Structure formats: structure tokens, C-alpha cells
Amino acid sequence: MTRILIADDHDVLRTGLRALIETRSGWEVVAEARDGLEALRAAEAAQPDIVVLDYAMPVMNGVEVARQLRARPRRPEILIFTMHDDDAVLREAVLVGVRGYLLKSDAQGHLLEALATLARHEAYISGQVSGTLLEAVLKPGKLEDSNPLTPRERTVVQLIAEGRTSRQICPILKVGIKTVETHRASAMRKIGAASTADIVRYAIRHRMVEA
Amino acid sequence: MTRILIADDHDVLRTGLRALIETRSGWEVVAEARDGLEALRAAEAAQPDIVVLDYAMPVMNGVEVARQLRARPRRPEILIFTMHDDDAVLREAVLVGVRGYLLKSDAQGHLLEALATLARHEAYISGQVSGTLLEAVLKPGKLEDSNPLTPRERTVVQLIAEGRTSRQICPILKVGIKTVETHRASAMRKIGAASTADIVRYAIRHRMVEA
């Protein structure tokens, strides 16, 4: 039996996950937790093989729990289970040794696959995560930098998020419009943005501008 | 049998809700939807008595769906099902005639109670909501809908804020790209937006999407 711990603050979601997992034999949900601290204690008591951690939990977020679990003698595999396709969270998670990353929107289809992969101690990353980011995250050892943008790129991103076009930005920075466009494009590549709207949401999430 | 429609973009959560509801006899989940537009179509086809709407759905948020359902001949009771205790959302919901408001953290304990209350056509509001707002909201005053956009414009704005271009939006709404561009332009004029970024910030401020 593969022993699983589920940590999520929403009862209904835990119920759904448990139901999904227990459709297969060989899998057993041995404990549940509704916040980060509970998850740590439950992991201590139940010694699960795999821990499914919601990212946005009260008290302690999923990645923080993962960080603490890392130090334990019998370290379980960890699946971070999150609402948003957020590169910063994925980055952070990979940095603390998490091998599983699943979007909630992807759960029904791929949870069992993810768990099976983790049971073999292989990495599972949700398919909907932007490919460029994944490459950037899985390949280079340059992960310490949680903010992937250069200073200039950050400035441009912020100006874009404030509602300015490249043509309006270039006189502010006293550079050519092509320069602004390059910074914009490379920033988009790094943060996995495919549109101006993605840039704006990124900037708001990172408190570079207010909504 | 009381017929229920569940709309939420997370499969696992729908599974959990369905499992919870079907523990009781007399309740039947007749349809599911994973975004706002699907919810509208499913409501048309399945004619449910109660519609459970996640607030933060793609394409069209829960309150927006409620607004459109209001105009239907056989209008179902609506339960808005949301993550956050947000006065603005509740206010908006009540304004469009929603009588049920349940926090996700409260679901396991009170979902059935909420559904039963709605089945009697009475209002159910989750416990943690501030009383003053409730009062202000439950007695019909001059709480006006301050949102100047038409339903179609709101949908387009949300889709834009989710990162989609006009070309990607038009097949979703099954209209020509010129139509989408017109809605986009008139929405921008109404809300005073001069760029895509302004649209996105507007959408986030009005909780049409999350950052």
C-alpha cells in the first residue's frame, strides 16, 4: 500500500481527493490535515509515502511545509497542489526538493498519474505549466534567483502594468522603442507570459503595481 | 427530487460537492460545468432548481452567471460558492438577486443546510459575513449597480483579463473577431481604459478575475 497524506483547508476538496484516490486499490489515504502545521504533525504520526500539499493553506503554506519535511529522516515525496500557474511558487517548490506539482484544474485527470509517478520517485509537473518556464526551472542550476527579471526588465514590466505602451515608455527611459520591446519580450519569455494581461497580473501578484 | 447544477472549474471540488450532496436522498446533481459559459448552457439544458456557482470561474464569474440567469423564465435559486469573505462580491451577488452565499471553508458543515434553505426559497448567508452589510444588503435600498458595462462587455473584459486576445476570444463566444473588438473598444471607452493593462486592472479591482 502506498500511504498518502492530504493537506488542504477545504473539506470538500479533501473529500474529493480521497474519493478519487480510493477508486484505485493499492492507495490509502492515511491522514488529512487542514493547515500547514497540522500537516507536519500528521506526517510525523502517519509516516506517509506521499504528501499532497495545497499551496494556499492557513498557518503555513505548502512550500514551507515541504521545506520542513525535507529535514525529516524518512522524507516523503511531495506533491504541491495549487490553484494558480505561478512560476514563483513552482520555482520555490523545486528549490526545496519538491518533485510533484499539480494544478487544481488538472487534478481529476492527472492526480493518479502524478501520484504513481511520485511513487516511483520521479518528477511530475502539471502539463499546463508553461513550457519555457519548466525548461528554465528543470535545467539550469541557476534557480536561487527567485526573481528572474533584470532590473531593466522589471522597470519595463511595471510601466507596462501601469498602462503604458512601448511608445510611451521609451521617452521615459530615454531609450529607443526597440529597446523597450526587447525588454518586454524577454521579460515575457522569462515569466511565461503570452499577453499583456499576463504581464499585468504578474506585476500585481509581485506587488510591482496595485490593481 | 431537488435538481442541482454544480459549476466550478476544479474537477476535484465538483467531485467532493457531488459526493456530499448525494449522501442525502431527495437531492440530485443533474449537471456540472467548469466555467461560466458552460454553466449557462447547462442550466438551460438541465433546468436545475438550484445552481451552485463558484465565484472565481474562467470565462464568466459566478455573479455574472447569476446576472444572466436572472433573466431566464424559470429562474433557479443560486448559491454563490466562494473562497474569500469579500464584501464587494457579496454585495454584487445580492444585487443581482442571489440568495445563497457560502464560503468554501464552510462547505462541509453547511452546504446541505444552505441547499435546504434555498430549496425553501429563503436566504442563506455564510456565518462569517459582517452583519451590517447584510442589513444594508437585504433591505432593498438604493444599492445601485455601479457597473456600467453590458453583460457581453463584461464577459469580454474578463476574457481579456485572463490573458486572451480577441482572436482567441471570438471562437469561445462564437462571434466574429470584429464583434469582440467592438465590445472591447466600447468597454474601454466606458471604463476609461487606454490600454490592455488598464482593462486588466479594472477587472481585478472589480473581482472579475484574480491577479
Added chain:
DNA sequence: CGGCGCCTCAGGGTTTCCCTGAGACTAGAT
């Protein structure tokens, strides 16, 4: 019935996007 608002779409000029490539400058490593 006659407006009025909403949804739908076309034409078309302008702008922006976004990819590729490339030179210069700095800093750190070999």
C-alpha cells in the same frame, strides 16, 4: 409605433507585438 440599447459585423489605417540578430559595455572567472 418609434425610439433606444444591445449585439453583431465590415472596412481600413495605425500601432503594437514579437522574433531574430547583433554590437557595446561591465564584471567576474580562468
Added chain:
DNA sequence: ATCTAGTCTCAGGGAAACCCTGAGGCGCCG
């Protein structure tokens, strides 16, 4: 001292998006 890596700067150019104007159809309401 040379090399490497990263950043900032900019150009060209095709594709796409933007945004304005105009306009027909539909439902609703006075």
C-alpha cells in the same frame, strides 16, 4: 590579460492587434 556571461542597447520586418466609423437587426418599453 583574456575569456565568458549577462545586460543594455537597437534594427528589420511580418504578423497581429488595436481602434475608429458606420450600420443592420433584434428586443424592449413608453
